[in-house]
Amino acid sequence: MIVFENIKWKNFLSTGDQWTEISLNESPSTLIVGANGAGKSTLLDALCFVLFNKPFRKISRGQLVNSINEKGLKVEVLFSIGIDEYRVFRGAKPNIFEVYKNNKMVDQDAAAKDTQKYLEQSVLKLNFKSFTQVVILGSSTFVPFMQLNAPVRREVIEDLLDINIFSQMNTILKDRVRNAMSQQRDCDHLLHIAEERVNNQERIISTLADVSATRQKDKKSKIKNNKERIKSEEEQRDILKEEVESLTIGLKNVDDHKVVLDDLRQEQSDINSELKSAAKQLKFFKSHDECPTCSQGIGSDFKETMVGNLETKGKNLTKDFKGLTNKIADAVSVVEKMETLSRNIMETRSKVSSSEREIVRLEMENLKINEEILELQTNTPKIREEKLSLVKFQKELEETQKDCGKIHQTLDEFKVIGNLLKDSGIKSQIIKKYVPIFNNLINKYLHSMDFFVNFTLDEEFKEVIKSRFRDEFSYSSFSEGEKAKIDLALLFTWREVARMKNSVATNLLILDEVFDSSLDAEGTNELLKILHALGISSNIFVISHKGDVLLDKFLRTLRFEKINDFSRMSDDS
Secondary structure, eight states, X not given: OEEEEEEEEESBTTBOSSOEEEESSSOSEEEXXXXXXXXXXXXXXXXXXXXXXXXXXXXXXXXXXXXXXXXXXXXXXXXXXXXXXXXXXXXXXXXXXXXXXXXXEOOTTSOHHHHHHHIIIIIIOOOHHHHHHHTEEOSTTSOOGGXXXXXXHHHHHHHHTTOHHHHHHHXXXXXXXXXXXXXXXXXXXXXXXXXXXXXXXXXXXXXXXXHHHHHHHHHHHHHHHHHHXXXXXXXXXXXXXXXXXXXXXXXXXXXXXXXXXXXXXXXXXXXXXXXXXXXXXXXXXXXXXBOTTTOOBOOHHHHHHHHHHHHHHHHHHHHHHXXXXXXXXXXXXXXXXXXXXXXXXXXXXXXXXXXXXXXXXXXXXXXXXXXXXXXXXXXXXXXXXXHHHHHHHHHXXXXXXXXXXXXXXXXXXXXXXXXXXXXXXXXHHHHXXXXXXXXXXXXXXXXXXXXXXXXXXXXXXXXXXXXXXXXXXXXXXXXXXXXXHHHHHHHHXXXXXXXXXXXXXXXXXXXXXXXXXXXXXXXXXXXXXXXXXXXTTOEEEEEXXXXXXXXXXXXXXXXXXXXXXXXXXXXXX
């Protein structure tokens, strides 16, 4: 419960530079009287200004500062909630706004807007509209509950029932939903990137595997071709070996043939020498009749004999020479064939060697290719590295999926909570519970003021008013006096509800010119009964022009007067 204890102000409206101070919990009932313009209603404006930074009446902030002194506006209010004591100090020219809790300033580093929020939401748990519906029933400038639109009516009731926390929670929830949705968008983007990285990596590995398989296939095909070539080379080698063996058989007596040829050539050379010698002797005997050396004559018989012998010898030697030439030709032919055969053997042997080298080369190549195939099958470095990267990307994807899952789960939870925090959710259920209580109290207070109608509010806070004869009326269809009774019934109802909830209950009740309106004498008496029935826990202030009528009805009277254009509280108050 909020217990207002004291309020004071200076340089506020028509109040001068001297403090005007009023104890708010001194008396259960206080009457404030004075002439028009004396400053009776200044209490309302000062209280609303210090708590909510706006006066009760429609007065601009600049007009609140005393027009003569033009500076130094100050208002201070003291109140307690449980064991905690609060002091709120607000001023203009210069601007001042301070909130003290147990003599310690709160939120000194906070902006004024944040401090005001703290004061309304955490301390008072009332905003301006709700405060004026519970604490004050004012004059014509005040907008009664029945003249508020449905959303504002709902706001007032939510404050009274202390369920505006759900609206605050809903506001916070919306911020969190926006943040979560932003996180969701970011997470979905990261998830898409992670999925693409995994898919791309899988495609890389698949491509590498395909390349590896293709390479293995090519290498196996190469081995197969090499084996076919080895087989062909081996077949060719064997044929060449057989050929070499065959040729070698025919080459066994080649040296003997060469010896025979050499002998024949030597014999031919000897015969040729003899033939030349015989030809020289024959020429000598035919051309000489005497010896050139000793000058002795050569006998004709001897000469003929020698010529005949030499010619015969020449013929025989020539015959033998020709016979040897034929033999040599035959021998040369045999030797040349043998030499050709030898070259062919050497060439064939060279081919055999070349074929064997090629076979060895192909076999070595196949061994190397088999090693490469084994490496591709069991230990391909590139694929192994890419698979390690894939495991990393898959882990990142799983973590991102978990994070996104948590965000999605959070959003689902927020959706459920949001449905609960909607006007149609928890608040609606609470309001539905209290609507019958509202209606019972309203009608109770109306009947106590001899206003016999059936007044009901629905869950949307739209009124239905029926007479005893079930005729339906609207608030606007009643007289000003009847409207005043309805407004009072609602005020007392909201205060009773606040007392029941104890969250926004307060000792203070201020009625501004309520008794000066359309209430008749009977209505005035009924209202006084209701006020007196509120008990000692309430401190009621009534501002009125009817001091002569009401003076003996209140335990304390405060009189305001205006002296030298300044409003002040009379000394006899």
